[in-house]
Amino acid sequence: MRTALVIGTGLIGTSAALALAGRGVRVHLSDRDASRVRTAAALGAGTEDAPDGPVDLALVAVPPGRVAATVADAQRRGLARACLDVASVKGGPRRELAELGGDPVSYLGSHPMAGRERSGPMAATADLFEGRPWVLTPTAATDTEVLNLALELVAVCRAVPVVMDADAHDRAVALVSHTPQLLSSLVAARLTDADETAVRLCGQGIRDVTRIAASDPGMWTEILSANPGPVAEVLSAVADDLAETVRALRALDSADEEKRRDGATGITDLLRRGNAGRERVPGKHGAAPAAYESVTVLIGDQPGELARIFADAGRAGINIEDVRIEHATGQQAGLIQLMVEPAAAPDLTAALRERGWSIRQ
Structure with a gap:
């Protein structure tokens, strides 16, 4: 890869551009917001100049709802040999691109599993993706050269390629990314009107749970709007667990000893299931979590x-x-x-x- 066009100079686009530019790729930057392009260029992510002809790779780093139209436009204009997007939802944009008459041969959907609570080019770093999974969702129609360019990008960013079906990816991120964002925000929202005395008691537990609640609401509304069904399914299951937990806690407050025992059993079961789930979260270097x-x-x-x-x-x-x-x-x-x-x-x-x-x- 010698040339690239990054369309969308937010956190992800600018971080990828910094990594590419650092490896000698000539990167052209494009964004609806000209000030973000200037900022990214000043950071060393590339040039504001438009490319003279087709580049090797167009990296589309726009919200999920704009991916298909942006890719289709880039393909119609012949901007690149290959188009790759980095949105956090994959199934919807692929289907929308097909409806717009886009070319599935030169397009590949991808999603780097990396981010920060801050957004925009000023939050970007060339090492944002280092060691992180980068999902690729090729189809039977995807050209081998396009897949190779995607793998080269992942290697330049020092990420770890993971090949998945697009819809399987969307169900997975609903569970491990989108639902945690909402649950973090739900817990943090309880602090809004809490007594100041209670807030002053905040410790590491509440900081851990609410860390990602600091994320950009506008960005997350766009993400969740592109994957509402799978997220709703996960939250529905969580709601069932919450209802059972509430019943167990009410039982613990009962004067009936048998009800208290049943309540304690319910809470213990939930906590043990939580232990079991936590043990499945990959630890250092992606290996099974160690007992440090x-x-x-x-x-x-x-x-x-x-x-x-x-x-x-x-x-x-x-x-x-x-x-x-x-x-x-x-x-x-x-x-x-x-x-x-x-x-x-x-x-x-x-x-x-x-x-x-x-x-x-």
């Missing part, structure tokens, strides 16, 4: 403290597998949880204590 041990350390809110504790762990010859930070409300300190292999936890604890760190059991 946590070493919790008190850390001050001063420049260089994170670097110092990581350096001390490195001097002890211990690899940090994961990390979490819990900030103390109203204090210039917090707790950092260093996740390590269980066998390494005692050595890390001893090494950090020797270097003056305060370990919390």
